[in-house]
Amino acid sequence: MMEALAVTIPPFERFYLQHRDEVLGYLRRLLGGRAEDAWQETFLRALRAYDRLEHGRHLRAWVFTIATRVAMDELRARSPEELPDDVPGEELQRPAYRELEHLTAELPPTERAAVVLRYGYDLPYAEIGAALGSSEEAARAAASSGVRRLRRQHDGHA
Amino acid sequence: MTVTPELDTLFRSAAIREGVVDVRYDVVDSPVGELLLAATDRGLARISYTVDGGDVELARAFGVRVLRTPLDDVRRELDEYFEGRRREFDLPLDLHATGFQSEVLHELARVPYGHTDTYGHLAARVGKPRAARAVGMVMNRNPIPIVLPCHRIVGANGALTGYAGGLHVKRALLELEGVLLA
Structure with missing residues (x-):
């Protein structure tokens, strides 16, 4: 059985x-x-x-x-990597992500992977953490930091 | 985002080169229908008339690292056979058979092109003259038909009796080899 x-x-x-x-x-x-x-x-x-x-x-x-x-x-x-800031999570909605997606190339590698896996492919943070070789919390922090950076870039471009 | 055929081929070739594939297979057209061909590093391991689900059977038998790639040598020899230009195959075989099954398949391999023999004779040749039915089972489960010519084995009265690919395929192969059938 x-x-x-x-x-x-x-x-x-x-x-x-x-x-x-x-x-x-x-x-x-x-x-x-x-x-x-x-x-x-x-x-x-x-x-x-x-x-x-x-x-x-x-x-x-x-x-x-x-x-x-x-x-x-x-x-x-x-490219030299920046360490993600340890900050509380910030979630994006999918439509907002689509608007920001073209800017992900400018993110540091870890943040870029965390953001794309989270918002592009819907992977849960535990799995993103595993993929990045870090904890779930660190993955959440990286995505969150990436999202804030994207927003700043977007506002800067706008 | 679609992987191009070129990139796909690059990956499959690299995988074979690295030697990390348990078994490779391909599906080819033939005059007797689609055939699934499979080989390990040691040689040809399967020819099957059942194509669907063949990859799952291969994973069970040889390991899960199953990859589809062209098997050019096997294909070329089969094409030559079907065109009547080849009477014997010159391919290394990876035959996972033991005991009685192995003995029977080795005797089977000696039945020449264009000839038939009976289940009973094959049984006698491996020293088990009463085991015609068991020989029939071995033919039924022959992992490499055509190359191991179970189509050349018929009943004592000359009846075709049975074949994994269907009796019409058995008849077609024998006719290709010039065997006159009643």
């Missing part, structure tokens, strides 16, 4: 077909023209680790985690 309850791991091909486009879109948002190398590296890392998964749950969050780490490595290699 336990067998039946476990979520079986789909063949890698199905996992890949289900997530490849979305992950490329995510990496484009984070890395722009450098996204394709990062995308390939993401799925190679996923494939290397795929036979060590214990169940088929949360595969979407898992591949976003890998993509985020690959993107962070890429961004950190190219």
Whole structure:
């Protein structure tokens, strides 16, 4: 009976077909023209680790985690990172995010990933924290700090 | 955001190059319908007339790192066979068979192009002359039909009896090989 309850791991091909486009879109948002190398590296890392998964749950969050780490490595290699301020959370509504989305390229890497994962892909903060290698609170703080920075940029441009 | 065919091909090639794929497969057209072909690093492991859900069966048998990529060598030899230009296959096989099944499949591999044999004879050749029915089961579960030619095995009275791809496929393969059927 336990067998039946476990979520079986789909063949890698199905996992890949289900997530490849979305992950490329995510990496484009984070890395722009450098996204394709990062995308390939993401799925190679996923494939290397795929036979060590214990169940088929949360595969979407898992591949976003890998993509985020690959993107962070890429961004950190190219630009100095600012630490997110430790401030209470500030939530955005989706329409507001769409209005600000084009400005995310100017955010520091961690804030950019946190904002895009939260508002672009609806990932919960616990999973964003896992993706960033930090806590849920730190992920919330990074997103919040990113949102405030976006608003300032937006007002500055306006 | 859609992954282009070029980027997709780059990834699949890199994955194969790295050797981190448990089993690769492809689905190809043939004169006897769509075929699912699968291979491990050791060789050809499956030919199946059942295409849907084939990837799940492969994951169960070989591991979850299942990836679709062209299997050019297998495809080329099959094309040559179907065009009547190839009588023997020259492909490494990854045959996960043991005991009786393994013995029967190895005997089966020796039945030549254009000839038929019976379940009973095959049973006798592995030293179990009364095991014709068990030989039939092994034929039924043959993981690599066409290359391991279970279509060449017929009943004692010459009846085609059965085939995983359907009797019309068995008949077509034998006719391709020039076997005269009643």
